[in-house]
Amino acid sequence: MIKLENIHKSFGKMDVLKGIDLEVNKGDIISILGPSGSGKTTLLRCINFLEKANEGTITIDNLSLNVKTAAKKDIIALRKKTAMVFQSYNLFQHKTVLQNITEGLLVVQKKPVKEAKEIALELLKKVGLEHKADAYPSELSGGQQQRVGIARALALNPEVILFDEPTSALDPELVGEVLDVIRKIAKSGITMIIVTHEMNFAREVSSRIVFMDGGVVLEEAEPQIIFNTPKHERTKQFLKRLTPELTFDI
Amino acid sequence: MQLDFNFIMYALKELSKVIPFTLFLAFTPIILGFVIGLIVAFIRMSDLKIIKACANFYVSFYRGTPVIMHIFIIYFGFTNLAQEVLNVSLNGIPLYVFVLIALTLNAGAFLSEIIRSGILSVSKGQIEAAQSIGMTMSQTFRRIIFPQAIVAAIPNLTNICTAFLHATSIAFLISVTEITGTANIIAASNLKFLEAFIAAAVIYWVISILIEVLSAKIEKKVTKHIRSGVVQNT
Numbered sequence: 410m411i412k413l414e415n416i417h418k419s420f421g422k423m424d425v426l427k428g429i430d431l432e433v434n435k436g437d438i439i440s441i442l443g444p445s446g447s448g449k450t451t452l453l454r455c456i457n458f459l460e461k462a463n464e465g466t467i468t469i470d471n472l473s474l475n476v477k478t479a480a481k482k483d484i485i486a487l488r489k490k491t492a493m494v495f496q497s498y499n500l501f502q503h504k505t506v507l508q509n510i511t512e513g514l515l516v517v518q519k520k521p522v523k524e525a526k527e528i529a530l531e532l533l534k535k536v537g538l539e540h541k542a543d544a545y546p547s548e549l550s551g552g553q554q555q556r557v558g559i560a561r562a563l564a565l566n567p568e569v570i571l572f573d574e575p576t577s578a579l580d581p582e583l584v585g586e587v588l589d590v591i592r593k594i595a596k597s598g599i600t601m602i603i604v605t606h607e608m609n610f611a612r613e614v615s616s617r618i619v620f621m622d623g624g625v626v627l628e629e630a631e632p633q634i635i636f637n638t639p640k641h642e643r644t645k646q647f648l649k650r651l652t653p654e655l656t657f658d659i
Numbered sequence: 660m661q662l663d664f665n666f667i668m669y670a671l672k673e674l675s676k677v678i679p680f681t682l683f684l685a686f687t688p689i690i691l692g693f694v695i696g697l698i699v700a701f702i703r704m705s706d707l708k709i710i711k712a713c714a715n716f717y718v719s720f721y722r723g724t725p726v727i728m729h730i731f732i733i734y735f736g737f738t739n740l741a742q743e744v745l746n747v748s749l750n751g752i753p754l755y756v757f758v759l760i761a762l763t764l765n766a767g768a769f770l771s772e773i774i775r776s777g778i779l780s781v782s783k784g785q786i787e788a789a790q791s792i793g794m795t796m797s798q799t800f801r802r803i804i805f806p807q808a809i810v811a812a813i814p815n816l817t818n819i820c821t822a823f824l825h826a827t828s829i830a831f832l833i834s835v836t837e838i839t840g841t842a843n844i845i846a847a848s849n850l851k852f853l854e855a856f857i858a859a860a861v862i863y864w865v866i867s868i869l870i871e872v873l874s875a876k877i878e879k880k881v882t883k884h885i886r887s888g889v890v891q892n893t
Contacts, residue, residue: 457791489793499784503807503884513792516802545884558788565792 410435411456411569411600416465416476418451425451426462427624433569433602438595440611440632441604443621444647449604452621453571456602457491458484469568489517492562496574498554500546506533506557507542510564518565532560536590552583556590563594570594572603608651612636620644666851670858673845674838678862680755681837684827687759689819692766699771700778714771721768726826729761734833755837758830762823773815777808810881817874821867828863838862 411433418426425448433439441449454460455476456467462476469490474483492513501509507529514525533539536556546554555575562570575591576584588610595601595614605611611618611632618635620628627641639645702714721729734757741747781804789799831840838859846855 459787459791485793485795488791491791493788493791495784495788497784499782499788501785501788501803502782503810505884512789512802513794516798517793547885561788561792571791 410470411602412466412468412473413452413456414466414468416452416455416462416467418448418455418460418462425624426455429465429621429624429626431619431626431629433600435568435600436598436616437600438614438616439602439619440615440617441602441619441621442606442608442611442647443627446623447621448624449621450573453493453573453602453604456569456571457488457493459493489565490568491571492565492567492569493571493573494555494558494562494575496577498546498551498558498578500554500557500561502546505543505545506538506549509546509557510561513561513565528564529560532563533557535563535593536560537586550583551579552586555579555583555587559587559590559594563599569600569602572601572605574604574606576605576607606651608636608648620647622647662857663851663854666849666854667858670842670845670851670855671861674841674858674862677837677841678866681824681827682866684755684758684762684830684835684837685824686820688762688766689770689823691763692768692770693774695763695767696770696772696774699767700775703771703775704778717764718768718771721765722772726761726765727829727832729765730758730829730833733757733761733764754833755830755835757833758827758835762826765826766819766823769819773812773819774808776815777810777812778804780811781807810878813874813878813881817870820870820874824866824870825863828859 411431413429413431416426416429417424429448429452431439431452441452443449451460455462455465456469458467458476458479465476467474467476467487469487472483472487472490474487479487500506501512504512507526510529510532511522511525514520514528515522520528530539530542533542536559538553538556538560541549541553541557546557549557559575572591576587579587584607588607591601591603591610592614603611603615613632615632618628618630618632619626620635620639620641622643628635628639628644635644636648639648699714699718702710703718705711734754737757737760738749741749785803785807786799789803790796794802827837828839830837831843834840836844842855842859846852849855
């Protein structure tokens with residue numbers, strides 16, 4: 410239900426995406442892995458038109474847009490089917506935690522205030538932050554802010570949630586609490602596309618891994634296959650360097 | 660040198676009568692200029708090449724020339740133009756109207772930059788977050804950008820209020836009787852220039868202090884969300 414066809418993206422003379430094809434089915438959890446500069450984040454941001462691809466077709470459900478001819482209202486319609494969780498959380502600073510979550514419900518989905526509040530509180534419970542409903546983002550730790558960001562994305566009940574390196578800005582101790590939340594919602598059957606450097610997490614939670622390098626998809630397969638029997642030299646190099654040499658027993 | 664303190668008190672009393680008028684002269688341009696500034700800020704952030712060039716010129720001229728020039732050019736320019744081109748005399752129009760026009764155009768230029776800087780101070784990430792959930796640019800601006808832009812602009816806006824309060828004093832050059840103009844009149848008729856202008860200075864100062872105090876109160880109230888720190892216990 411999400412299809413990317415022949416996505417090309419250049420920034421000036423630099424070709425970042427060189428023809429990406431990707432198919433994601435409902436309920437899939439796709440992790441996009443790869444070295445920095447491989448185009449992972451750019452690809453993710455092309456899906457919801459935060460970056461405008463130069464060429465290709467993006468289809469979500471029954472809405473198919475050619476990136477060259479897409480009209481503004483079509484882009485907004487497409488964005489309404491998605492939600493994004495950002496590396497730097499991007500919470501609305503002037504709104505409380507609860508208001509951050511109800512914002513989309515009230516403004517985009519035009520839900521009545523009471524219903525929006527109920528949905529928001531339910532989700533805050535799910536991410537373990539109902540006691541912070543009236544706090545402002547500046548009063549929260551990074552892990553808490555990201556969990557609010559996840560709740561904000563979930564509230565809209567989108568077709569797909571896009572995660573852009575959700576834990577990369579967190580200190581190691583807070584990474585766990587956010588990954589726990591993502592694990593939890595992964596079980597609920599919602600479609601997710603995650604760009605991450607958390608290899609073990611990706612391996613554990615994904616239904617499929619997509620390995621990118623130099624603007625193309627090098628390999629795409631189930632986690633066991635990618636992590637145990639990678640085909641490409643580059644994939645092997647990348648995974649090997651990231652396997653921790655030392656393991657601690659706690 | 661002997662200062663006539665009785666006269667200073669008399670001057671203070673007389674000058675206080677024109678405080679409302681002076682405030683009107685100072686703040687009407689700011690309010691109207693805010694609307695102009697908003698429009699101009701949008702134009703300058705858009706891609707409309709020709710209109711943008713005009714807006715840039717407007718801002719550059721009005722920020723680049725002293726307020727006195729604006730008041731003189733607007734006053735003498737309009738009156739002469741009306742006489743020669745339209746053969747209409749503008750003598751019936753009260754002088755302060757020309758001051759208002761000049762100050763409004765001046766305010767628009769300065770406020771467009773203040774508003775633009777406030778808008779730019781809102782992090783791009785928040786704008787992307789709003790867009791990623793399907794908010795239109797108009798919704799994003801109204802609900803996310805503008806509220807935060809205004810809060811960021813408060814110190815600058817306070818500056819403008821104080822600056823315009825003082826700028827009204829130039830109006831006396833075209834015989835408008837605001838604070839300075841009135842001070843000049845009572846000074847001339849009593850030959851006590853120093854006392855009259857000391858009184859005027861005191862009044863300007865007190866009003867400026869009140870503006871500062873009000874601004875501080877407002878700023879404290881609207882920045883509640885960013886003055887709290889990170890709590891230690893989760």
